[in-house]
Amino acid sequence: MSKKGLFINYEMCFGCHSCEMACSQEHKLPAGEFGIKLTQYGPHKNVKGDWEYTFVPVPTQLCDLCGSRTATGKLPACVHHCESECMEYGDIAELAKLLEEQPKSVLFSL
Ligand code: SF4
Numbered sequence: 571m572s573k574k575g576l577f578i579n580y581e582m583c584f585g586c587h588s589c590e591m592a593c594s595q596e597h598k599l600p601a602g603e604f605g606i607k608l609t610q611y612g613p614h615k616n617v618k619g620d621w622e623y624t625f626v627p628v629p630t631q632l633c634d635l636c637g638s639r640t641a642t643g644k645l646p647a648c649v650h651h652c653e654s655e656c657m658e659y660g661d662i663a664e665l666a667k668l669l670e671e672q673p674k675s676v677l678f679s680l
Pocket residue numbers: 576592593594596605606629630632633634635636646647648649
């Protein structure tokens with residue numbers, strides 16, 4: 571079976587935290603524990619004079635790629651609840667191809 575992973579085009583992420591909450595609810599995580607954690611850079615004006623305001627969701631060591639959901643044909647909870655549809659789940663080799671078109675992305679696997 572091919573290796574699975576998560577692809578997150580963080581350029582499309584608007585920082586809503588839905589992925590964090592969906593993961594915590596799905597895995598019944600206690601407060602302060604995360605399977606995916608939203609990080610934020612900015613708002614910041616860099617030395618070139620450009621404004622940066624970037625959100626990057628980072629899967630943690632608690633992420634199990636929602637094995638119990640995907641085993642029944644469901645999408646991972648975070649992917650299912652991402653309103654900007656910037657997250658994808660699938661074969662890691664296929665997801666890696668997306669990097670060519672969407673280079674500002676996170677690619678995660680176990
Ligand atoms: S794939 Fe599942 S376990 Fe991993 S971050 Fe998403 S919701 Fe959490």
